[in-house]
Amino acid sequence: MIMVLNNRVDRSSLELLSKARKLADKASMxxxxxxISNSKKNVEELARFGPDVxxxxxxxxxxxxxxxxxxxxxxxxxxxxSPSIVLAPATTFxxxxxxxxxxxxxxxxxxxxxxxxxxxxxxxxxxRPAIGGNVMATIVTPFHRPQMATVxxxxxxxxxxxxxxxxxxxxxxxxxxxxxxxxxxEPKQAGAKLxxxxxxxxVGKGLRKKENVELAFRFASLVKGAVGASRAVVxxxxxxxxxxxxxxxxxxxxxxxxxxxxxxxxxxxxxxxTSEIVVAINKDRHAPIxxxxxxxxxxxxxxxxxxxxxxxxxxxxxxxx
Amino acid sequence: MNVLVLVKQVPDTEKVKIDxxxxxxxxxxxxxxxxxxxxxALELAVSLKEKHGGSVTVLSMGPMNTVDVLRSAIxxxxxxxxxxxxxxxxxxxxxxxxxALARTIQKLSIQYDLLVCxxxxxxxxxxQVGIELATLLNLPVISYVSELIxxxxxxxxVRRSVEDAYEIWKAxxxxxxxxxxxxxxxxxxxxxxxxxxxxxxxxxxxxxxIGIDPEEVGLKGSxxxxxxxxxxxxxxxxxxxxDKDVPEGINRLVELIRRALEGEPV
Numbered sequence: 115m116i117m118v119l120n121n122r123v124d125r126s127s128l129e130l131l132s133k134a135r136k137l138a139d140k141a142s143m144x145x146x147x148x149x150i151s152n153s154k155k156n157v158e159e160l161a162r163f164g165p166d167v168x169x170x171x172x173x174x175x176x177x178x179x180x181x182x183x184x185x186x187x188x189x190x191x192x193x194x195x196s197p198s199i200v201l202a203p204a205t206t207f208x209x210x211x212x213x214x215x216x217x218x219x220x221x222x223x224x225x226x227x228x229x230x231x232x233x234x235x236x237x238x239x240x241x242r243p244a245i246g247g248n249v250m251a252t253i254v255t256p257f258h259r260p261q262m263a264t265v266x267x268x269x270x271x272x273x274x275x276x277x278x279x280x281x282x283x284x285x286x287x288x289x290x291x292x293x294x295x296x297x298x299x300e301p302k303q304a305g306a307k308l309x310x311x312x313x314x315x316x317v318g319k320g321l322r323k324k325e326n327v328e329l330a331f332r333f334a335s336l337v338k339g340a341v342g343a344s345r346a347v348v349x350x351x352x353x354x355x356x357x358x359x360x361x362x363x364x365x366x367x368x369x370x371x372x373x374x375x376x377x378x379x380x381x382x383x384x385x386x387x388t389s390e391i392v393v394a395i396n397k398d399r400h401a402p403i404x405x406x407x408x409x410x411x412x413x414x415x416x417x418x419x420x421x422x423x424x425x426x427x428x429x430x431x432x433x434x435x
Numbered sequence: 436m437n438v439l440v441l442v443k444q445v446p447d448t449e450k451v452k453i454d455x456x457x458x459x460x461x462x463x464x465x466x467x468x469x470x471x472x473x474x475x476a477l478e479l480a481v482s483l484k485e486k487h488g489g490s491v492t493v494l495s496m497g498p499m500n501t502v503d504v505l506r507s508a509i510x511x512x513x514x515x516x517x518x519x520x521x522x523x524x525x526x527x528x529x530x531x532x533x534x535a536l537a538r539t540i541q542k543l544s545i546q547y548d549l550l551v552c553x554x555x556x557x558x559x560x561x562x563q564v565g566i567e568l569a570t571l572l573n574l575p576v577i578s579y580v581s582e583l584i585x586x587x588x589x590x591x592x593v594r595r596s597v598e599d600a601y602e603i604w605k606a607x608x609x610x611x612x613x614x615x616x617x618x619x620x621x622x623x624x625x626x627x628x629x630x631x632x633x634x635x636x637x638x639x640x641x642x643x644x645i646g647i648d649p650e651e652v653g654l655k656g657s658x659x660x661x662x663x664x665x666x667x668x669x670x671x672x673x674x675x676x677x678d679k680d681v682p683e684g685i686n687r688l689v690e691l692i693r694r695a696l697e698g699e700p701v
C-alpha cells in the first residue's frame with residue numbers, strides 16, 4: 115500500500131495522489147490518502163485523483179499543524195494499515211511530521227524528492243537533488259518499512275483518473291495530547307503565488323538596486339504573473355523568502371519564466387528547469403543562465419524590464435500596432 | 436538557561452565532489468565551515484545565555500577536522516564543545532546520525548532546557564536530523580521558528596512561520612526548536628573569543644566511548660542507500676539576441692507574452 119499524508123486537501127495532495135496512482139498501478143499496490151484535519155472540506159474531490167481508500171482522522175485539534183497530536187494519530191493509523199510506502203508534501207507539515215514518523219518507525223526518509231518510481235519488487239526509487247543541486251541522487255530504503263519520502267510541491271502534474279469506487283473510512287481520534295499550545299495565528303499577506311503563475315519574472319542581483327525590483331512587480335501585474343527571486347536577492351532582503359525560486363525555495367513550472375539579472379547558480383536552476391519556456395536577460399554573455407534558456411537577451415535587466423513594461427502598457431492603451 | 440546547539444561542518448558546496456560508487460561526499464581536501472544556518476541557531480543560544488545566564492553547549496558529529504568548526508563556535512560564545520567522531524559513523528543517513536547524537540546526549544547526561552538546530556544543512560539539505568533526534572529524545576518540537584519572543588518560567592514563546600501564517604506557540608522546556616535564519620544575526624568573533632577558542636578543550640568521543648554498536652550507524656546502520664548519482668542535464672538550445680539584435684529579442688518576448696496571455700500555446 116502507498117499512503118499519502120496531508121492535513122488539507124490542497125494542490126500538493128492532488129499532485130502527490132496523481133503520481134502515487136501511477137506508482138501504485140505499476141507495482142500493483144493499493145493507494146490510500148490519509149487526511150489528518152479538522153475539516154472534510156473538498157474531501158469528495160479526492161476520488162477523481164485515484165485513491166482506493168481515503169482515511170479520515172478528524173478532530174478540532176487538527177486545525178493547525180502541531181507535531182504531538184499529528185504524530186500520535188498518524189503513528190496509530192500507520193501501525194494499523196502498515197503501508198509499504200508513505201509520501202507527504204515537502205511543506206512545513208510534511209517536513210516536520212515525516213522525520214518524526216521515520217524516527218518512530220526506525221526507517222529511512224528521503225527529503226524533497228523531485229522524481230519517484232517503483233521497481234517490480236515494490237522498492238521506491240526516490241530521486242532528489244543533492245550537493246547544492248549539482249547532481250541528482252537516487253535513494254532506496256531496502257530493508258526498512260515503511261519507505262518514506264517528502265516530495266517537492268509543484269513537481270508533479272495533477273492528473274484526473276477514471277472514476278473508481280473510493281472507500282472513505284473515518285478513523286476514531288481519541289483526544290490527542292499536545293505539549294505545545296497555540297496562542298494565536300497571524301495570517302500572512304497573500305504570497306507570491308509562484309506555483310500557479312503562468313508567467314514568472316524572477317529577479318537577481320543584476321537588477322543592481324532594490325528599487326529596481328519594483329519594475330518586476332509592475333511587469334508581473336501587467337501580465338497577471340508573479341515575481342520570483344534568486345537566493346542572492348532574498349539574502350540581500352530585497353524580497354522575502356516566499357519569492358525564492360530554487361533548491362532552498364520553490365519549484366515552479368510556468369509557461370514563461372523570465373530570469374532577469376540572474377546569473378544562474380545550480381541551486382536556482384534546480385527550481386526553474388521545469389518551466390516551459392525560459393527567457394534569460396543578463397548583461398554577461400557568459401552567464402550560466404543562458405545555457406538553460408530558450409531565449410537569451412544580452413542586455414541590462416532593468417532596462418529590458420522597463421522596455422517590456424513600456425510595450426505592454428501600450429498594448430493596454432489599445433494602441434497595439 | 437542551558438542551551439544545546441547542533442552544529443554541522445559543511446564543505447563549500449560549490450567545490451564539492453562526490454564518490455560515484457557510494458554516492459557520498461568526498462570531504463578530503465575541501466575547505467570546511469560551520470553550516471551557515473547553524474550559525475543563526477548558535478547566535479540565538481549565545482544571546483539567550485547573555486540575557487538569562489546559563490551555558491551553551493555545541494554538539495557535532497563528523498570527521499576530526501570538525502574540531503576547527505567547534506573552536507569557531509567557542510570563539511562565538513559557546514562554553515562547551517563536544518565532537519562525536521569515528522570512522523564507523525561515516526556515511527550515516529539522517530536516522531543513523533540522529534541515533535548516534537541521541538545516544539551521545541544520553542550517555543554524557545548533557546543537561547539542556549533548549550535544543551536548538553538550524554533549519555537544515557547546506558550540504559545534505561534534508562532538515563531532518565533535528566526533528567528525528569528530538570523524537571528519539573521524546574522532546575516537543577517547534578519547527579520553522581522565525582523568532583523567539585520570550586522565555587518565562589519553564590516555557591518558551593515563539594513565532595513559527597508556515598505557508599499561510601505566522602503562528603505563536605507556547606512550549607514547555609525542554610523543547611527542540613528548529614530555527615530559521617531570522618531568529619538571530621550571527622556576530623563576528625572577538626579577539627578575546629578567538630584566544631579563548633585556541634585554548635579551549637574540545638571533548639572528543641568515539642563510538643565505543645558512547646556505547647554505540649558500529650553495526651547500527653554508518654552506512655551499515657542507515658536505512659537509506661544511495662543507488663545512483665547522476666548529473667542533471669538542464670541545457671536548452673538558446674537563441675541569443677545581443678547588441679543590435681536586442682530589440683528583436685524583446686519583440687519575440689513580447690509576442691510570447693501576448694500568446695500566453697491569450698491562452699495560446701507558447
